[in-house]
Amino acid sequence: xxxxxxxxxxxxxxxxxxxxxxxxxxxxxxxxxxxxxxxxxxxxxxxxxxxxxxxxxxxxxxxxxxxxxxxxxxxxxxxxxxxxxxxxxxxxxxxxxxxxxxxxxxxxxxxxxxxxxxxx
Numbered sequence: 001x002x003x004x005x006x007x008x009x010x011x012x013x014x015x016x017x018x019x020x021x022x023x024x025x026x027x028x029x030x031x032x033x034x035x036x037x038x039x040x041x042x043x044x045x046x047x048x049x050x051x052x053x054x055x056x057x058x059x060x061x062x063x064x065x066x067x068x069x070x071x072x073x074x075x076x077x078x079x080x081x082x083x084x085x086x087x088x089x090x091x092x093x094x095x096x097x098x099x100x101x102x103x104x105x106x107x108x109x110x111x112x113x114x115x116x117x118x119x120x
Contacts, residue, residue, distance in 0.1 A: 005047070024048035 009017035
């Protein structure tokens with residue numbers, strides 16, 4: 001896929017993107033093994049699958065001490081289709097509102113479960 005992105009960037013004469021895509025293409029192409037550990041340089045581009053996986057693992061490890069104390073943990077990814085720049089503020093507001101409704105419904109649901117368990 002990266003090679004296809006390079007071709008598109010070349011067609012549009014976007015040399016900066018071409019360089020970034022080549023950087024992602026060569027991400028982790030040299031790995032050093034030392035004392036049963038792997039070391040390498042990664043490109044840190046947001047469109048590189050290797051870099052995204054490493055970034056996600058770093059984030060999980062950073063928050064793990066807090067998250068591990070929670071009784072019931074769920075990772076959720078919310079996605080929406082792209083929109084035009086003029087509609088971005090409205091889209092963000094709707095996303096926050098939707099998340100707030102979901103969050104309130106979940107809180108309400110857990111209260112109902114607590115009430116039911118207290119009645120039994």
